[in-house]
Amino acid sequence: MGSPTLGIAVPETRRATARxxxxxxxxxxxxxxxxPNYLVLMVFTYRPMFLSFYYSLLNWNLGSQMAQFVGLGNYAEWFNDPETPRVLLTTLLYALCTVAGGMAGGLALALALNRKLAxxxxxxxxxxxxxVLSGIAVGFLWIYIFNPNIGLLAIVLGWFDVASPEWFTQQPWPLLMIIVVTLWKHVGYVALIYLAGLQSVPQDLRDAAALDGAGTLRTFSRITLPLLGPITFFLLITLTLSALQSFDLIRAMTNGGPLGSTKTLMFQVYVEGxxxxxxxxxxxxxxxxxxLLLVITVIQMKFVERRVHYQ
Amino acid sequence: MTNALTQRRGATPAPTATDPAIGRHRRRRRGPGSVLLDAGLYVMLLLGTLVMAFPLIWMVLASFKTNSEISTLPLQLLPSSWDLDNFVAVANSIPLPRMIANSVAITAVSTLFKVLLGLGCAYALVFVEVPFKKIAFTVLLFTLLIPGQITIIPNYVLVAGLDWTNTYAGIIVPGLASAFGTFLFRQQFMQLPHSLTEAAELDGASHLRRLFQIVVPISAPTIAAVTLVTIVSEWNEYLWPSLIARTPELMTLPVGLTHLQDLEGVQNWGVLLAATTVVTVPMLVIFLFVQRRLVAGLTTGAVTG
Incomplete structure (x- = not known):
């Protein structure tokens, strides 16, 4: 490089300083x-996430001054607890039924609403x-409707000479009841998202398929459904995440009972903590x-997203 | 019929199909199958609408019934009188006006901050040139994967340590940031033409002025949509406020509902359903007015994200 002459060096330094x-x-x-946004996220999202890992290594009661380091003891206890398989099964069953049911019902509703019906x-x-309603309020409203003696559902079943099941006390009804109410609450949302997607499927594409002699079912499975891929993917992830974190309806309707039969992982966090x-x-x-949430999200991203964007 | 066909043909850029194919197509569109399908759909939709709407109607009706009307068979559809006894009983049991005020105030403050912090953050991520922008965005994106429910125990410990239990600050402050809103704002800002803010930059407008005088007005529909989605979720928030609010004076409406159930017992249907009506009906009424914007807010996340 050598030493630059004074005349060139000064502007360059000046430019660097300006930069x-x-x-x-x-x-x-x-x-x-x-x-401000990052500060709040750091303090109330990232900090507790890491702290949660740390707390999980302690034998420590809320509000107590004494904490004992137990390593992976809590995890060992959880994996060996006879309750754990049931909690896991309840969580997965609830997630599977609400996600699959919600998406199927929502898509069907969206397809019906996409026809130009009055x-x-x-x-x-x-x-x-x-x-848009509070989960607690919805839960209260539905325990009234599910009431085996005076509930609306018992009356309707009575018309068909069917006795109302013991929704709140007899297996498997409590979990099924919560799944039904979750579907009631979410199906309109899923339909709405699908409807937005359906309206972005170009009409001439469907017309062209029809002209080529493709039937309604074929047009649907070969044109409409693949084009809805990205939306299905979005719904799959958001609905799974919300199902695994669901709390309000369970709290309002069964409070995790009877005998822990509607206790999901999320509810277990609340009960234990x-x-x-x-x-x-x-x-x-x-x-x-x-x-579990991370694993499911990553699996969905890896295996589903790849199939979504084909042309 | 021919008219419809020519229109259809006109809409298709290059009709390559032969005449018989078009003929078949026309029969399928207009045939009795299509009419039957529509009729079947009507019946299904009618049933579906009934299943969706009737529980809510039934709730409102029950909120006017006495407990003996509710529990004697056969059930009557309409209450014998439209008096407000159950609502009065709710107000006597829990401080209802105070809870309504709490819900309104907490929702308003939380939403305002969430939107403001989100706007500032999204603007900085799109329009301010800094070397660590990619990392900053990744940090934001990852928070979408951290479920809020995982953070409750450590956050509760922190809030309790600050002596913030049973305070408004304890209910509001931990939820002030919104990764999802910021994410949607960023998506919207990235679609704005850069010439817009560059012109303002040449005029010497500060970043704050560019944000509030150019970017925010143009993005008004997105902001309105995100605001509405935030209002709905803040209004319905239950778990966190139920942990922090110890006395009825600090409770929001959903927390007040479970509190009322503890006080009145699960069998006091008339009173419980009157309270449930108070929580849900205002939301339903507001929903009817802002439906279009709210729907826009919910679908932008899906269709663009």
Missing amino acids: RKKLRRNIGIFLLLAG GRGIVRTVTFAPY FQIGRAGYGSAVATVLFV
């Missing part, structure tokens, strides 16, 4: 605008309305739930 100054100013502005606006509004107060053990269950 550095601008960068420093930009970083300042970035911190000013994005800083009054479809009303149907769309009515079916979507439950989605706050009702029993075992913060360490509860955090271990929370970590298991988190890992």
Whole structure:
């Protein structure tokens, strides 16, 4: 390089200084605008996530001054607990039924609403309305309807000479009941998302298929359904995440009972952490739930997304 | 019929099909099968609408019935009188006006902050040039994968340590940031033409002015949609406020509902359903007015994301 002459060196340093100054100013502005959001995310999302791993290694009760390091003891206890297989099964069954049922029902509803039928606006509004309501309120409303003695459902079943099942006490009805209410609450939302997708499927593509002699079913399976791929993928992930974290309806309708038969992993976190107060053990269950969520999301992304974007 | 066919043909760029194929196509579109399908769909949709709507109607009706009307068979559809006894009983049992005020205030403050923080963050991520932008965005994106429910035990420990249990701050502050809203805002901002803000930059407008005088007004539909989705989820939030609010004076409406159930017992249907009506009906009414925007908010996430 050699030593540059004074005449060239000065402007270059000046430009570098200006650049550095601008960068420093930009970083300042970035911190000013994005800083608050990141600060809250760090303190109330990232910090607790890492802390949750740490708590899970402790034998520690909520509010207690004494904590004992037990390594993976809490996890060992959870894996050996005879209750665990049932909690896992309940969680997976609930997720599977609400996600699959919600998507099938929502797609069917969307396909019906996509035809130019009179009054479809009303149907769309009515079916979507439950989605905006409080889970606790919806739960209360449905325990009244499911009541085996005075509930609306018992009356309707009575018309067909069917005795109402003991929804709240006899297996497998309690979990089934919560699944039904979850579907009632979510199906309109799924239909709405699918409807938005259906309306973006170009009509001339379907017309062309029809002209080529493809039947309704064939057009649907070869054209409409593949084009809905990305939306199906979005719904699969968001519905699974929300099913695994579902709390309000279970709290309102069965409170995890009877005999723990509607206790999901999420509900177990609540029971262990706050009702029993075992913060360490509860955090271990929370970590298991988190890992399960991550694994399911990653699997869905790896195996489903690849099939979604084919042309 | 021929008219419809020519229109259809006109819409298709290059009709390559032969005449018989078109003939078959026409029969299928207009044939009795299609009419039958529509008729069947009507019946299904009618039944479906009934199943969706009737529980809510039944709830409102029951909120006017006395407990003996509710529990004597055969059931009557309509209450014998439309008095407000159950609602009065709710107000006597829990501080209902206070809970409504709590719900409104907490929802308003949380939503305002969530939207403001999200707007600032999304603007910085799109329009401010810094070397660590990619990492910053990844950090934001990953929070979408951290379920809020996982964080409750450590957050509760922190809030209790700050002596924030049973305070509004304890209910509101942990939920002030929104990764999802920020994400949607960012998507929207990236679609804006850069010439727009570059012109303002040449005019010497500061970033804050560019955000609030150019970017925000243009993005109004997205902001409205995200705001509505946030309002709905804040209004219905249950688990966190139920852990923090210890006294009825701090409870929101959904927390008040379970509190009322603890006080009145599960069998006091008239009173419980009156309270449930108070929680749900205002939301339903608001929903009817803002439906279109709310739907836009929910679908942008799916269709663009």
